Amino acid sequence: MSYEVGAFGGFVGATRRDDGKLVHVFWLSAMACDGCSVVALGANQPRIEELTLGEIPGLPQIVLHHPMLSEDAGAGFMQAYRAAADGTLNAPYILIMEGSIPDDQSLGGPGYYAAMGTGSDWPQSKGNVAAPDQPVKVSDWVWALAPGAEVCIAMGTCATWGGIPAAAGNITGSMGLTDYLGADYRSKRGLPVVNVPGCPPVGDNFTEVLKELLFYFEGGRGLPAFDELGRAVWQFGETVHRHCMKAGYYEEGVFAHEPGDNQCLVEIGCWGPVVQCNITERGAQDHTGGCMIAGGACIGCTMPGFPDKFSPFYKAPPGSAISGTTSRITGGAIRRLRRASMANANTEPLWDKAHEIPTAWGRAADVTNPVRKVNAFFYKKLQYSGSVNHAKRAKQQPLPLSRDILRQKGIDLEASVPVLQEHLITREEL
């Protein structure tokens, strides 16, 4: 592979695979923050450069036209947008929308809330929207480019459902791409808008959907599964709570009282049980992080109701009063039973037999506790019924003779024990 120096014009991109097909990807940003672009650059499954360099077998190489990444600026950058809107690009293209779309088409006077390119970059075949030296509204590029696109992908919660720029009190009249294009919109391939929500989305959710659609367009495969709102089913088909590593706390009825606590975050404002998102399964980056995994309460940023239907933040959702109380009662009982079983699992059969736990850490449970012994007796009965009773077999096992070797050899190490005890960190009861 080698770069083409003459391609600096930005039309084809600096690098081109010798044999492959090209699909252009046009990025539009309106009421955005660049956060969606930033997560796209962080994606690993696949990586953006694997797509732009055509490194995935069976996929076309994409030519990414992106205001934050492209080589050329101004008219040189806009000429591909113009050609696509004009129908003269002579190559398939995909439209990516970042940010919501302001209602600036309906501004009474001059002006715009988001602009890209000037009137001289605009194809005359689409009418006259701005004088040659005046900025063109991004909302104009959207209606001009959407019908000819193979597919439109709304990237992030602003583009999908309006997001924060569309929140109560806004003065831009912002809305999501689906609202702007309307219920009748179909892409050139017959698809409604594909939505990848999140504020920001998981970067991999975006590049994965893009990759799946590219595979689909290559033919021979079915359409990836999208739900009734155009979200990838395999990404948004579950609530974020179901894969949350703190869901176990909820199950046992223990809740965080304040930020920084380890337990389930519902009572400090987590909406996870009613939010469709996969960040607890996929992580935020390379299977690491993710809101609740790091201790952050879910504020519903993937949902059409975000942000107003989740405000005020840091306040328990109303529904949690019922579900939380129920969980405290049933989960609390289950938790206590589990701790009893856990205490049994926390001793070697050897310790049960010797009636002691030979450790200077000193915090291991007391194996001679009678309640514990009764518990363990019935537990083993149930566990081994219909199978082999290993407790019985362990009892018949002789104690190893070289057990406690230092005492047998007369080596005295007791001096170190009290020092160690002082440093023990007491942990809250599980």
Place this chain on the structure above:
Amino acid sequence: MSTQTLAAPGTHSGAGARNLRFNPVTRVSGGLHLHAAADFGGTRTVSDAVAMATAFRGYEVILNGRDARDAVFISSRACGVCGNAHSTAGALAVEMACGVSPPPQGVVARNFLSAAECMIDHPSHLFLRAGPDYSEPVVRETSPELWSRAESTPAAGAAVHGFARVSDIMTALTRNSGFLYREALHMTRIARVAYVVIGGKYPHPQTITPGGLSSTVDTTDYNITLLRIVKYLDYSRKTVAVWDDIADFFYQADQRYGQVGAGPMNFIDLGLWDDPHTVGGPSGFGETRWSSPGAIVNGALQTTSVREIDAGVEEFVEHSFFENWSGGGYSHDAGGNPLSSRHPSNKQTIAQPGNPNPDGKYSWSTAARWQGHPMETGAQARMWATALARRPHGSFVESTGRSVRMNMPSGEMPANVLEWQAPQRWNAFERNRARAYALAQATLAAYETVVIGLDLARRGGSNARIFNPYKIPKDGVSGAGYWGGARGFVSHHMQIDGRVIENYQIVGPSTFSGSPRDAAGTPGPCEAAVMATPLVSSDPTEHGIDVLRAVRSFDLCMYCAAQ
């Protein structure tokens, strides 16, 4: 449709006169429209320039009338690169209003997130946004005279970065396929992992809250972060070597490159990385930040007091799509410093969309000034303030009054000292060079915070506390948050009444750097830098590469400039 044109005053005439119209200027964050009058003929100069922020979302207006608890998560979304800085500034503002500050572990975790944000953004700027301007395809097209020179110029930093000749560096800077381009993507993913362990997600963290964080950080979390940060020790050394070599090559090829993006040495920064042991104390409030607060005019340090820095800030809208406001009840700040009626805490956001006109209104950004001066923000301002402030700056960084000495521990490469010297001239190359050194500064800050954080986590108990409870009072209160992103200066100003936000104001780094002209007609720093730029490169296609290098060297973020 308006018939006003964008032809800037003072347009050149003659055969080489061109109107450079970059809408958008690519490879900056957010929408930037730059219009400059250039002469590619005899004078090879730029006579006028206007920088226009082309998007407005109304974050300040959206925040007004919301529950004060919404401030952090909503204001974070003002910028998708500097989200960490905005959520932290929002949290600091609420904290000031409620009279609470985070415990040491909370300070440590916030410091870490801010350092990690720099470790993601600085390489993203240097190699994804600015880097391609110095890459082989661009140099060959815009200054073919330099390419053969680069091929025969040995790279001084070869032992560190591994590129034998300057042309090898340029090849590696090529967009998409170049080694340094791809390495930057790879390295930022490593820093992102470190970030999300504590922040939950990036760029909009989910764990920053007034009173500290909700992060459940333990030894494992700090372990994951530590092992990723140390990869940046060598990467910082390498990044510095690359940008040292690029600057030196262009200076030697043609002295006039020293004028590309030239500007006065005016810098403003609120400081970063609070000292975890003194932040709540009486002398706290920014004075002990590892990267010093500072306002610098013409290369001379004016103050390191956060209060004095803030009190000198004014925002002008004579050339912005806003109506001027009247009123505002703050004549003095809490420290007794007088405040102008143009100070952010007195400001009202009243949008007035229109078509751009260089003689009238043309940008969605206000024009932020400090004591009337246009100021630069960002990594370069941090380096300047740290160098000149001459105060302790953590365990690894020394300030000599004229330079920043960074004691870099060993990675795969041996330990060494990186020293950034405040330069004699100020231009696009120096901005990029300073940003490369700032990556080392951020890496050391991240490293030190994690070491402290690990210690606190190991000690457990109250040391591990990361949050202090707060209560938003019912009576009217106000607060401000002073912090910084990778791009520098971020301040949030809020007034709360009945626990509801009455007025919220945000000043971002590019509200200074990327600003339009102010009430006095003084151009913003980026506009001035473009006008100072000689068209040095032969640029046969009249691409305007020198102008673009000047603009991109600021690492502008127009979403921060115009929220």
